[in-house]
Amino acid sequence: MPDPATTPPPIRCLLVDDDREIRALLVDYLLPFGMAVETVSDGTTLRQRLPQGGVDVLLLDLMLPDESGLTLCQWIRQTLPALPVIMLTAQGDALSRVLGLELGADDYLPKPFEPRELVARIKAVLRRGRAGTASAAASTVLHFQGWRFDRVQRQLGAPDGVMVSLSAAEYRLMCALVDHPGQALSRERLLEITRAPGVEASERSIDLAVSRLRGKLGDSEGVLIRTLRGAGYLFNAEVRS
Numbered sequence: 650m651p652d653p654a655t656t657p658p659p660i661r662c663l664l665v666d667d668d669r670e671i672r673a674l675l676v677d678y679l680l681p682f683g684m685a686v687e688t689v690s691d692g693t694t695l696r697q698r699l700p701q702g703g704v705d706v707l708l709l710d711l712m713l714p715d716e717s718g719l720t721l722c723q724w725i726r727q728t729l730p731a732l733p734v735i736m737l738t739a740q741g742d743a744l745s746r747v748l749g750l751e752l753g754a755d756d757y758l759p760k761p762f763e764p765r766e767l768v769a770r771i772k773a774v775l776r777r778g779r780a781g782t783a784s785a786a787a788s789t790v791l792h793f794q795g796w797r798f799d800r801v802q803r804q805l806g807a808p809d810g811v812m813v814s815l816s817a818a819e820y821r822l823m824c825a826l827v828d829h830p831g832q833a834l835s836r837e838r839l840l841e842i843t844r845a846p847g848v849e850a851s852e853r854s855i856d857l858a859v860s861r862l863r864g865k866l867g868d869s870e871g872v873l874i875r876t877l878r879g880a881g882y883l884f885n886a887e888v889r890s
Contacts, residue, residue: 659685660771661703665695665721666710666737675708678764684771692716699729706771711738711749719752726753726817730803733774737762753803753817791827793886794873796866800824805865813865818843822858826874826884835881855882 662684666672672688679686687704689695692715699707707725711718722734736749739760749757755774758767791798795808803820805813815823821843825834834842836852843858859882863874875883 659683661705662686662708663704664688664708667691667714675764682768692721695721704732706733706735706775708735708737711736719748722749722752722754731801735770735774751816751818792889798823798827818858819862822862827888830884830886830888833877833880833883839881
């Protein structure tokens, strides 16, 4: 019999799905893997439940009776930016997958799926979250050229105090740049660092993300994010914690 003093607390999952059978299946299946699953069936209940806290990972169905999972994901990223979100959906098309990840989902699992794969995805997003927290512990808030970047809250503050919204792709790119100031980063390397799970991306997507991020940073001349011909990009700023 395990010692309660050494047994880790269960992973607290909140499942949002209007399918009663799926809710019952996952509650029973995830329990032996150390995961306690609480369920709600619609967006309205989710909005009431999440502010109460006590959730380690959110399992969010894309198709809900009262509200789109994409809209809910966007709201979650604004209110609980650090909460890991895995989208579950019958829409396995590339556009839905990319939209979900761009709006801030950490992973995407199309239905039907093997419950064992969901267990692996949950553990993976939690590992990434812990690794990110550990690596950023001493530098949660970073400053460069008057800008303020809070990587935990996923917030970018302009020198005039205005908050600038970032898509998930722009956020990942911003993290990569502030982690490597003054270093030449090839498109291949940036793709490796910033690629979201489950998304097929090309080096062209890095160019597009850089272009969008430059626009938000007011860097149309490419002074802050420099283009290095044949070598990629370089973040030309001193970064301070």
